[in-house]
Every structure is written in C-alpha cells, then in structure tokens.
Amino acid sequence: MSRNARRGALAAATVALTLTAAACSSSSDSGSSSDPSASTSGSSAFQAQHKGGTLKLVAHAAAGSFDPQVNYTLQYWQLFQSMYDGLLAFKKVGGQESFTVVPDLATAMPKVTNGGKTYTFTLRKGVTFSNGKALTTDDVVASFQRIFKVSSPTAGTFYNGIVGADACLKTPASCTLSKGVIGDAKANTVTINLTAADPEFEYKLAVPHAVVVPKDSPTKDAGTKPLPSTGPYMAASYDPNRALKLVRNPHFKEWSREAEPQGYPDAIDYAFGQTVESEVTAVENGQADWMFDAPPADRLNEIGTKYASRAHVNPLTAFWYATLNVNMAPFNNKLARQAINWAVDRSAVVRLYGGTNLASPACTVLPPGFPGHVESCAYTKGGGTTWKAADLAKAKELVKQSGTAGQEVGIVTQDDDVNKSIGQYLQSLLTQLGYKATLKPLSANIQFTYIQNTKNKVQLALTSWYQDYPAASDFLNVLLSCASYHPGSDSSINISGFCDKGVDAKMQAALKTSQTDKASADKQWGAVDQSVMAQSPVVPLINPKMIDFTSTRVGNYQFSKQFYMLVGQLWVK
Numbered sequence: 343m344s345r346n347a348r349r350g351a352l353a354a355a356t357v358a359l360t361l362t363a364a365a366c367s368s369s370s371d372s373g374s375s376s377d378p379s380a381s382t383s384g385s386s387a388f389q390a391q392h393k394g395g396t397l398k399l400v401a402h403a404a405a406g407s408f409d410p411q412v413n414y415t416l417q418y419w420q421l422f423q424s425m426y427d428g429l430l431a432f433k434k435v436g437g438q439e440s441f442t443v444v445p446d447l448a449t450a451m452p453k454v455t456n457g458g459k460t461y462t463f464t465l466r467k468g469v470t471f472s473n474g475k476a477l478t479t480d481d482v483v484a485s486f487q488r489i490f491k492v493s494s495p496t497a498g499t500f501y502n503g504i505v506g507a508d509a510c511l512k513t514p515a516s517c518t519l520s521k522g523v524i525g526d527a528k529a530n531t532v533t534i535n536l537t538a539a540d541p542e543f544e545y546k547l548a549v550p551h552a553v554v555v556p557k558d559s560p561t562k563d564a565g566t567k568p569l570p571s572t573g574p575y576m577a578a579s580y581d582p583n584r585a586l587k588l589v590r591n592p593h594f595k596e597w598s599r600e601a602e603p604q605g606y607p608d609a610i611d612y613a614f615g616q617t618v619e620s621e622v623t624a625v626e627n628g629q630a631d632w633m634f635d636a637p638p639a640d641r642l643n644e645i646g647t648k649y650a651s652r653a654h655v656n657p658l659t660a661f662w663y664a665t666l667n668v669n670m671a672p673f674n675n676k677l678a679r680q681a682i683n684w685a686v687d688r689s690a691v692v693r694l695y696g697g698t699n700l701a702s703p704a705c706t707v708l709p710p711g712f713p714g715h716v717e718s719c720a721y722t723k724g725g726g727t728t729w730k731a732a733d734l735a736k737a738k739e740l741v742k743q744s745g746t747a748g749q750e751v752g753i754v755t756q757d758d759d760v761n762k763s764i765g766q767y768l769q770s771l772l773t774q775l776g777y778k779a780t781l782k783p784l785s786a787n788i789q790f791t792y793i794q795n796t797k798n799k800v801q802l803a804l805t806s807w808y809q810d811y812p813a814a815s816d817f818l819n820v821l822l823s824c825a826s827y828h829p830g831s832d833s834s835i836n837i838s839g840f841c842d843k844g845v846d847a848k849m850q851a852a853l854k855t856s857q858t859d860k861a862s863a864d865k866q867w868g869a870v871d872q873s874v875m876a877q878s879p880v881v882p883l884i885n886p887k888m889i890d891f892t893s894t895r896v897g898n899y900q901f902s903k904q905f906y907m908l909v910g911q912l913w914v915k
Contacts, residue, residue, distance in 0.1 A: 388603065392898065392913040392915055393608075394915040396607060396608060396609040397609070397610045399613070399631065399909070400620075400634070401612065401633070401634035402634070402758055404614045404787045406790070406791060408564065409565065411485075411555070412564075414790070414835070419550055419905060423910065425575050425576065425577070426553035426554075427571075427601070428553045428554060429445075429447050430444065435902065436901050437901075437902075440902035441903060443545060445601060446548075446598065448465060448466065449466050452544075458539030459536045460534070460536070462532075464530060471570040472572070472592070473556065475556060475570070478557075479530060480525055480557045483532065485553065485559075486552075487510070488559060491515060492514075492561065494833065496820065500820075501546065501552070503540050504522040504534060505519070505521045505535040507537075523535075542856070545816075549811065554572065556569070556570050567580075573591060575610065576589060586611075590609075605911070606898070606911060607914050616633075619641070621633035628894060631896050631912070642696075645891060652891060653889055654890040654899055654901065655888070656901050657887050658808060658885070658886050660808040660809065661806065661817075662691075664802055664881040665838045666679045666682060667799075667802070668839050672777070675745075677740045678741060679879065680721070681740035681775060682771075682772075683721040683881050685732055685775055688703035688729050690767060691764055691883045694763045694764050695764070701884040701886050703728075704885045706718055706719075706882055707871050709817075713812060713864045713867070714870075720876065737775060747776035748777070752780050752782050752799075753802045754784060754803045755783050757784060757789075764883070765781045765783065765804055768802070769781045793805060795832050800837070805837065809904075821837075821880075824841035824846045827841050844873075845874060849870055852870060
C-alpha cells in the first residue's frame with residue numbers, strides 16, 4: 343500500500359528512542375499496544391465502553407486523490423480499510439495474521455474451478471452504501487469495469503489477467519469485461535474468469551483498487567469528491583489543502599469482525615498543512631492523537647525519554663530507492679546508471695534516515711525476509727552478499743566511460759526534512775561524479791504522481807515502496823515490468839520507464855511457475871531481482887522501520903503488517 347509509494351517520510355530516530363520504545367511497542371507479531379489494558383486481537387468482541395470520541399490525526403500534507411481505485415498511498419490506504427470493502431479483505435488484526443485473506447462482501451472464500459481460472463463469489467445480502475443504496479451484483483461488475491475506466495495504477499498488473507482486460511487496457515472508456523466479470527442478480531453471485539490461473543489473485547482482490555463502489559460512480563478519478571462507502575466510516579468533507587473528516591456511516595452494520603470490524607471513534611479528523619515540529623508538539627500535548635510523518639531528529643531524544651511508552655516501532659517489508667530514468671540522458675546509458683549504484687554510500691543514507699536501529703542498507707529490490715529475497719549485493723566495494731562500502735573510484739570511471747559527465751540531472755524528492763536531506767546528499771554525490779545536479783523538492787501531495795508522469799521529464803527521483811501483499815511480483819512486476827509503464831500518465835508506477843524484454847520474459851515465467859510451484863517461483867523471482875540490478879534502473883537505498891507516535895488518549899494500538907496502524911480500531915474514549 344506503495345507507496346508515497348506507501349509512507350512518504352517515515353522516520354529518523356536515535357538509539358535512545360529505539361532501545362527504549364522497542365521494548366514497549368508492537369515490533370512483535372502480536373500487534374499489541376503499549377497500553378497494558380488494550381486488546382491485542384482485532385477479532386475480539388467489540389468493547390462498547392470504548393466507543394465514541396473524535397480521533398485527531400495530523401500530517402504535513404494530504405495524499406492527493408481520495409478515489410480508492412486511484413490512490414496508491416499508505417496514507418489513504420490506511421483509512422480506506424475502515425471505509426471501503428471488496429469481495430475479499432485482509433484480516434483486520436495486528437501481526438502476521440494480517441496477511442491472511444478473508445471473505446468481506448462475499449459470504450465465503452470463492453469457489454475456484456476451471457483449473458484455477460474461474461472464481462465464483464456469493465454476495466452478502468443487506469450491505470448498504472453510505473448514500474443509502476443497497477449493494478448489488480451490478481455494483482460489483484461496474485466496479486471492476488471502473489478499474490480500467492479510471493486507469494487505476496494496477497489495472498495493467500493486478501487485473502490484466504481478467505478475460506477482456508486486454509481490450510479494456512487499450513480502450514478504457516468502452517470497457518465491459520462482458521466475459522470476465524459476470525453478475526447474476528437472481529443467484530446473487532459474481533463470477534470472475536481469468537485467462538490463466540493466478541495464485542495471487544485473492545491478494546489482488548483484497549487491496550483498495552478492487553473495492554466495490556456504486557455503479558453510478560464517475561468513470562474518471564473522483565479526486566476530492568469522496569465516493570460512497572460500505573464500511574463503518576464515510577467521508578463528510580475533504581479539502582487536500584486543509585483537512586479530511588470521516589464520520590460514521592449510518593447504514594453500516596458489522597457483518598464480519600475479521601474483514602470489517604465496527605470502528606471505535608465517532609469521528610476521525612485529519613488536519614493537513616502542519617510542520618513536523620508542530621505535529622510532535624500537538625501529539626505530546628494531546629491536541630492530536632497521531633502524526634503521519636516522521637518525528638524530526640531534534641525531537642527524537644525527547645520522545646525517547648519523556649514519551650517512550652507512546653512510540654511504537656515496527657519493522658517493514660519495504661525499501662526506499664532512487665529511480666533512474668532509462669529513457670532520458672544521462673541515465674539512458676547503463677554505465678551511468680551503474681555508476682550511481684556504485685557511488686551511493688548506503689550507510690550515509692541510513693544515518694540520514696535515523697540510524698541503524700531504524701534502517702539498514704538495501705542492495706536488492708526485494709526486502710529481507712520477503713518471498714524471493716536473495717542475499718546479494720552487486721554494487722559494494724570488495725564484493726559480497728551484503729553492502730559494505732561505496733566504490734567512488736569505480737563510479738567515476740564508469741561515468742567517464744559513459745561520456746555523460748557534465749550533463750544536468752534534476753533530483754525530485756518530497757519536501758519534508760528526511761526526504762530533502764537524502765536528496766541533498768544525492769545532489770552532492772552527483773556533483774562529485776561530475777554532473778550538474780539540482781534538487782527539486784515537492785509537496786508529498788503531488789510528488790508521487792508528478793514523478794510517474796513522463797511529461798515531467800524526471801531524471802532521478804527519491805521514492806519508496808511498501809508491499810501491497812506478500813509476493814515478490816508485487817515489487818518486481820509492479821515496479822519494473824513493461825505493463826507498468828504508461829507514458830504520459832500520472833499512474834505509471836514504473837517510474838524509471840524500464841522495459842527490458844528479456845527481464846520481462848523472466849517475470850512472466852516466474853508468474854507462470856507460481857501457479858503450481860511457489861517455492862520454485864520464488865527462486866525465479868530472486869534471479870529476476872539480480873537481472874534487474876544488473877541493468878540498474880533503480881538504486882536500492884534502505885529497508886526501513888516505522889515509528890507511530892500516539893497521544894495519551896490512545897488505546898488498543900494494533901499494527902497490521904499489511905496496512906499498518908489500524909486507525910478505526912484506536913480507542914480515544
């Protein structure tokens with residue numbers, strides 16, 4: 343969920359904070375809260391005595407469109423968990439169980455037939471949208487069509503296996519999926535036909551891009567006009583320059599505590615336009631209950647000593663990386679791209695992010711502990727399986743061989759302190775290599791879409807990616823396949839524009855193998871990762887952890903490994 347590929351400025355932290363907070367936070371699989379009275383299981387019975395109150399969230403910036411089939415950021419994917427529903431959902435609990443897919447708008451897991459190519463769902467009865475209209479099979483069919491009509495960022499990677507998807511990708515406006523997604527109102531069923539078996543399809547149905555919205559929803563990005571929802575909360579208002587307000591959906595009745603539990607707060611107020619300094623102060627003083635952005639370095643010792651019990655530290659399956667535009671000078675030259683990978687001091691980036699307790703150097707696209715990850719480091723001085731040091735001399739020689747020295751390079755980052763400081767380091771490094779580097783910080787509200795659109799001619803961008811679901815393809819196929827590259831679109835998640843037919847063929851082979859042999863497929867994905875790194879369209883920088891800083895009012899803190907802090911399950915009363 344990434345994405346802004348997930349959370350934009352996650353964290354810097356001191357050793358004091360990490361050592362103190364880790365002992366009382368949710369770094370274990372339990373997803374427990376630092377509040378000893380808090381419930382540790384999201385599937386436990388609803389505790390009515392904690393219902394009510396207004397949860398106050400703060401952030402430096404909004405995250406753009408509030409359309410769940412378009413937005414691709416953790417900031418809003420977190421919120422969508424308590425607002426929108428798909429046929430399936432990830433279990434709303436803390437810890438490892440949060441990777442489990444359960445029925446949501448469907449009464450049960452699908453009946454899978456036809457060699458894994460046909461999925462049949464029975465729709466729940468009695469589910470109502472926040473606008474008062476009953477959910478029907480027509481809404482489900484229209485929602486799948488809408489994925490293509492609004493050019494959802496994952497239309498070409500998650501849902502391109504649906505029968506008829508090819509035509510929808512070519513001409514989105516006329517998308518029908520007439521043989522791909524079929525509703526039967528009388529039987530109250532929806533049948534989805536695939537062109538080939540896809541063992542990851544249930545994961546793909548459980549992320550926000552596959553949620554069900556009313557059939558009369560606009561067939562373009564809804565932007566700042568939130569769509570009706572089926573979950574416990576609905577959006578009352580949204581101004582990306584000021585605030586977002588969520589209130590209870592008056593038509594919601596809990597049908598599955600695992601898939602869509604009733605929320606605790608009566609309202610969720612999300613204020614934008616804060617500085618990270620003011621966010622910390624607001625949480626410390628109880629004027630806000632949680633801050634989205636990373637606490638700044640000058641406040642971390644204070645948090646780690648005075649407020650340690652309210653700092654929750656969690657490891658993430660994610661990576662921060664630099665994208666290198668393979669279709670523009672100087673990075674249309676492979677030697678120039680490889681030079682950057684050799685030159686970057688990943689330990690320096692770890693320090694800028696907050697130190698070794700909250701980040702580690704990254705050498706591969708796939709994070710440690712993730713399916714397909716192989717301990718391999720193609721760009722480290724002296725060689726080896728883990729990163730040791732940069733090789734600036736080798737990098738300078740490659741720049742010389744490439745003939746690109748002296749060229750201009752723009753670096754686009756988000757404008758918060760952590761992103762800017764890493765951007766400044768990259769600017770200094772490229773200058774050392776002989777380039778004329780300039781830094782272009784942008785608000786997180788626009789940076790992620792900006793760097794995706796080829797019209798903006800972004801040469802190098804700093805971004806990050808956090809898993810949508812636990813499969814290697816969610817990194818490699820989504821970020822670096824030909825199908826993810828859409829010139830001229832704000833939804834071109836392959837930001838480097840990397841489309842290598844040989845590497846793509848290996849990806850397709852791994853996807854096919856995964857239909858019958860996941861272990862073998864993971865080995866293939868590991869090889870794909872190394873093939874990608876040989877071409878160097880991206881520079882893996884760090885694998886991060888996250889700090890959630892909460893107020894004294896907050897109880898029942900739970901950290902989902904899939905979607906992070908469960909906002910709607912916090913107690914504020």
